[in-house]
Amino acid sequence: MKKIRTYSKYSLEAVFLLAQQIKLGRKQRKWSEQNLADRAGISRITLRKIEQGEMSCAIGLVFEVAMLVGVNLFDQDVVSFARQIESAKDKVALLPKRIRTKVVDDDF
DSSP, X not given: OOXXXXXXXXXXXXXXXXHHHHHHHHHHTTOOHHHHHHHHTSXXXXXXXXXXXXXXXXXHHXXXXXXXXXXXXXXXXXXHHHHHHHHHHHHHHHSOSSOOOOOOOOOO
16 A cells, blocks of 8 residues: 655645756757756656656656756856855754653653
8 A cells, every 4th residue: 555645735845846946957958858868867747747846756867867958056156155055954963862752751
């Protein structure tokens, strides 16, 4: 039995927006679906799923296709981007490696 996954409205809308931006970028470059799929090293069917905003597509593939058509996902300034990566790594390093949840028996 296939498990049905639910997503928040925000996530669905964000993926749809990214999909539309990718499709727009491809069409502005006058690339066919097959042309972009070949450039990305994926099948045309996978590209169609990405452009339709299907949530099951691997994020790495989506990011690569977005980059190929010029969709900026993050700050394009290399120095700023590197600084943000280092900052995030530093913050994660300060946090515990594992999060343990304690069950509190508060039933009096």
